[in-house]
Amino acid sequence: MTAELLRKPDAAEFNATLSAVLYIASLTNELARLASSHGLDTLAYLLDMARIEADQVSKTWQGDPRERNR
16 A cells, blocks of 8 residues: 555545545436436446445445544
8 A cells, every 4th residue: 555545634635535425426326227227237237336335435434534444
């Protein structure tokens, strides 16, 4: 890992990153539903995987921020 990855973010950076993750989760959910409704099953699957990852990241980040690197 680089020093940048080990650095603890300040509160503003933490909030901005959490907001981005929540937005990505919401947007990928909508895109997955859109893809599915048009029969784009593989694309819908990949978008849903991205949503699941974003959901997991947001749950980790909403807890103790020190837990996110474990």
